[in-house]
Amino acid sequence: MASSERDIWAPDEDPWTARAEGALYALGASYLYRVAEEVHLRLGLPFPQGAYLEALRLRPQAVAKGRGLSREEAMARAEELYERVLAGHERLPPARYRELAEAVTEKWYAEGRLETRAQRRSVAAYLLGMLRGGKRVGLGWRGLLGERERERLAYVAARGAEFIRKLKEATRQAVAKVLLLWHEEGGGQPKDLEGKLQEAFGGLARDWRRVAITEVAHARSSGYLAALPEGATVEWSAAKDACPRCRALHGRRFRVRHAPGDPREEVWPGKGWERGPTIPLHPHCRCRWIAVTQPVGEVDPEIEALAQAVIRAAER
Structure with a gap:
């Protein structure tokens, strides 16, 4: 590991970058929160909201809610799994633990529109890099950039979508593994399962924080070089x-x-x-x-305003 575990939670010294990192991290962390909450519900376990907010380093207002998508708008496979596996509130038998993990992770992935929102945050980090490099781009960047630059942005957006898909898959595997191992080891008290789930989601959050920092750095660096x-x-x-x-x-x-x-x-x-x-x-x-x-000094107020607008748009 290149830096200490403690350092992954420290905000970047550059406020724009820190906000971009925070936006990408919060997207994945709020997804983890919603998945954890529903897994607890479907297993008949109490959900320790405060413990999860602390473990995932989330503020209550940062937790993403479902966007109210209709059945037609949500992913068909997620909807089918949800109806088939999670229609009732009864306790699920161990044979369906894998289906539970798949259904819940697919459901919140669809309702949270995670891919689209991850792409928007990755593009915002790229544009922030361009702004730092001195190119005046903002919400109307499409009309200001050439074909090569638009291709680079498409690549950055594709990276953002790929990493959020990997988070979904890692979450599915982690939930299924915890449930199956807990059962194979003889079950035990529900409190034991709660602790194992919290530990698993905490690990997923730490991994996602590293991804968020790295991907923002990659996009920002690419944008900076492209502006020169x-x-x-x-x-x-x-x-x-x-x-x-x-x-x-x-x-x-x-x-x-x-x-x-x-x-x-x-x-x-x-x-x-x-x-x-x-x-x-x-x-x-x-x-x-x-x-x-490039002179180093105070940031141009116009650049500062453009950066703020880009970040606000990405956080929607």
Whole structure:
């Protein structure tokens, strides 16, 4: 692990980035909360709301509610599973634990419109990077960007959708595993099962927090590089709590390209760490690019207003 467990909950020192990280994290964490709540209900267990809000680092107002989708709008498979498995409030037999996990995770995935909202948050992080790079883009970015930039944004959005899908699958597996192991070990007291579920959801939340930090860093870094002119020089600025690998790169300069180039000396939007030095260099990396020719000082009020508008739109 590149940084300590404690550090994953600390907000980024840049307020825009911290808010983007928080928005993406809250989307996944509120999904975990709703799934946990329904699993408890269907198993006839009390739901310790306060304990889950604390474990998932959520405020009550941040918990996403279902958007009231109709049966036609919700995913057909989720609806069918929900009706077949969860129609009653009676206790489910162990043979249906896997179906319970699948039905609940699919239901809240559909009702929360998670893919669309994850894509919006990932795109917002990319636009924030462009704003930091000096390009004035806001809610009307589609008319301001060229075809290549729109393609990059589509890629960033696809990454956001893929990672939220992975969260759904990880949640399904975790819930099914806890229930089946608890039963195989002889069951025990319901309180024991409550504790195992809380532990599982807490682990999912920590993993998702790391994903949120890393994906915002990836999108923001790509947007920043995309806003700079071809051939510009950027310098690696290591985070305060950077790992030894990142500290070793602090101050090193790279040439900006808008397409893949020399992976040892050049960086470009979307460059992955398997291609050589890039930001983020590893999960939970908070290093930054700084354009050598770009003045460092107070943020332009117009840029600040655009950033706030982008974040507000993404949080809907």
